[in-house]
Amino acid sequence: MTKTLSSLLMLILTWTCVANAQTESTDPVTRSITRLAQDAIERGDCPGVVILAADSKTVRHCVVLGNQQSQPHVVPMGRDTLFDLASITKPVATATAIALLQQQGKLSDSDPISKHLPEFTGQGKSQITVKQCLLHTSGLTPDNELSDYSDDQEQNWDNVCRLPLRSAPGSTFAYSDVGFIVLGKLIQRVSGMEQQAFVAQHLYQPLKMADTQFNPPAEFKTRIAPTAPAGESWIHGRVHDPRAFRMRGVAGHAGLFSTADDLVLLGRELIAASKGQGKVFEKATVQRMFQPVKLDRGSRSSGWDHSSPYSSNRGNSLSDAAVGHGGFTGTVLWIDPEKDLIYVFLSSRMHPDGKGAINRHAGKIATLIGDNW
Structure with a gap:
């Protein structure tokens, strides 16, 4: 009977994460992640967060905490919340x-x-x-x-x-x-x-990244986390970056919106492709894209960070093979092919007052996850 109840409890906890409920996990690492995320919220560094840590087959840790929007009214955070990714667009x-054009x-x-x-x-x-x-x-x-x-x-x-x-x-x-x-x-x-059409056709659609897009249509607005103050309201449903905004929402440096689960799908494809098992990318393409280059200030690869002045959000327990990027709006993505680890930390640190800061929190959580992977 006890075993049955325990199994039922784990099923409920798994289901509620999928259904966007905010609940306490029985997994000790997930509970530690939750405490660190709660600290970020209580310090006013973000109103809420979606954190996923996944491998090639499963999501091992899921934390959905706080609010998607805190002003002028409260909207609870959902696992399916869309975020302005800012520089993760890069x-x-x-x-x-x-990389795909090179592959072609x-x-x-x-x-x-x-x-x-x-x-x-x-x-x-x-x-x-x-x-x-x-x-x-x-x-x-x-x-x-x-x-x-x-x-x-x-x-x-x-x-x-x-x-x-x-x-x-x-x-x-x-x-x-x-x-x-x-x-x-x-x-x-x-x-x-157009760039948005190319990546949609050749990358997002084949990987079923249905929520990843530039200029999300109006029907997505209720799921989008607002960003910075704009007069008496907030930037909501459009890109925060002012240059990308003047470029009609589509630019090579900013403008993309996505969800945590969609970014996991991309991470899985890139890890699979690095082993010659990709659906979209060839092995040589990903190896070339991820190859680190030593620079005068750390190391980078083609469009990705490795270890540089911008890497505080990666923590210190990912492998040397890890690649990632952060976004000005409070977003973080790291992919570690060696550990088979995809780490996604999505928040809207600019809401509601434009004063939040999440890199330190994201780095602590990345270290915790990497140490216990």
Whole structure:
């Protein structure tokens, strides 16, 4: 009888996680994750969080805690909440698209950007390669002036093409949104499709990532976590990044929305592909994308972080093979092929007052998970 009741309890706990209920787990690691997440909420660093730690077959730890929205009214957090991923767009929508175009034989890492975008020249920019943009060693400025962007998309691109270099291409690491805006344009030109259409057709649809998209339709709004204050309201249902917003919500550096479960699906595909068992990616494609490159400030791979000044959210117990990325809005994704571990931490740290900070919390949780994997 006791064994039956125990099995029933575990079934209920598993079911409630799937159904978005917030409940206390009997698993000691999950309970420890919950305590750390609760600390982040109580400190005002985020209103709520969805945390998944999964391997290739199962979700081992699921924590759905707090609120999706705290003002002007409360909406409880759900496992199916969509988040503005911010810079996680870079690996999930841009680096992956570049990798697929390479797999199709349409690009190579060593190609100068100007080979495919001949207008992208002048002031040394003709020598910038695809790989340098992916590694943030292009020499391009981190961000150009917001006034360079408007609803005139052709003018936006002309303004990017006129930017001077900050340093010689390949000489130093300097995290650059502009470099990924250039890659977004490259995807469009080489594929002959808008970036959002290319990744949807070639990546998200085959992997059944049904919630991953730019510019979510209005019917998704009730499931989307709002971000920063905007006048007397909050940014809700549209991209937070101001440059991506002026680029109509689609850019190589920001704009993607997704759920924790969709990111697990992507992580599983990339881990499977690294072993030659992918549905979308070939083994060589993922090996090339994940190959770490030592830089003057840590190491990165093509569109992904390894160990750099931006890695505080990875903790200290993932393997050297782990790749990941964070997003300004409070989002974290790490994929560790060696440990067969996918770690997703999604929050909306900018809500409600724009003052939250989650990297320290995410890093502690990553360490806890890695130590007990």
